[in-house]
Amino acid sequence: MSETMVRDVLDQVIAAVVPDLQRHCRDPWHLIGSAAACLAGVDVTVADLDVLTSVSDAKRLLEHWQSHREAVYAPAGAERFRSHFARFRFPGLPVEVMGGLELNTGQGWRAVDVGETVMVRVAGLDVPMPSVAEQIRILESFGRPKDLQRAALLRALDHPKHYAKS
Numbered sequence: 001m002s003e004t005m006v007r008d009v010l011d012q013v014i015a016a017v018v019p020d021l022q023r024h025c026r027d028p029w030h031l032i033g034s035a036a037a038c039l040a041g042v043d044v045t046v047a048d049l050d051v052l053t054s055v056s057d058a059k060r061l062l063e064h065w066q067s068h069r070e071a072v073y074a075p076a077g078a079e080r081f082r083s084h085f086a087r088f089r090f091p092g093l094p095v096e097v098m099g100g101l102e103l104n105t106g107q108g109w110r111a112v113d114v115g116e117t118v119m120v121r122v123a124g125l126d127v128p129m130p131s132v133a134e135q136i137r138i139l140e141s142f143g144r145p146k147d148l149q150r151a152a153l154l155r156a157l158d159h160p161k162h163y164a165k166s
Contacts, residue, residue, distance in 0.1 A: 006038060006046055009046070010039070012092040012123075013093045015122075017090060018123075021053075026060075027053065029053045029057060030130060031052075031127055031128070033050035036135055037150045039120050041157050042150065042153040043153075044153060049093050049094070051098070053098070055099040058097050061086070069087070069088055070094065079104065080103065080142075082104075082109065083100055116133065117131070135151070136155060
């Protein structure tokens with residue numbers, strides 16, 4: 001899929017879900033994963049839209065988006081990650097909500113937090129995501145081959161896409 005087609009699909013799903021995220025989430029939320037890397041300027045395959053939320057916001061979204069829920073889906077990596085997880089079907093891409101995401105560091109469970117947030121304008125909406133440096137830190141902490149590959153691509157960016165820091 002071309003970069004323009006990927007952005008069109010991202011724009012479509014972001015336009016469908018971000019107004020609900022803005023309306024129903026009471027705590028900060030962020031786009032993470034391949035979508036955030038793509039929005040920063042990396043040419044990467046985007047299979048879904050990963051949204052990091054608080055547990056209480058994940059519960060609110062689960063209630064609000066119940067008709068979109070993929071009830072049978074179970075994420076891989078349960079030994080490495082845990083969260084209040086749900087996957088939803090939306091036009092363009094599935095949306096995965098991870099409420100209170102934690103990472104098993106080998107020395108216990110640690111919350112996945114976003115330090116520096118940037119805002120990117122997508123489909124006329126302001127969307128929060130980790131800064132490039134934060135994306136690299138988070139992806140490297142995950143340690144999976146696909147995450148390390150994305151972190152390397154983010155490191156190689158000459159000029160990340162322009163977005164406003166918050």
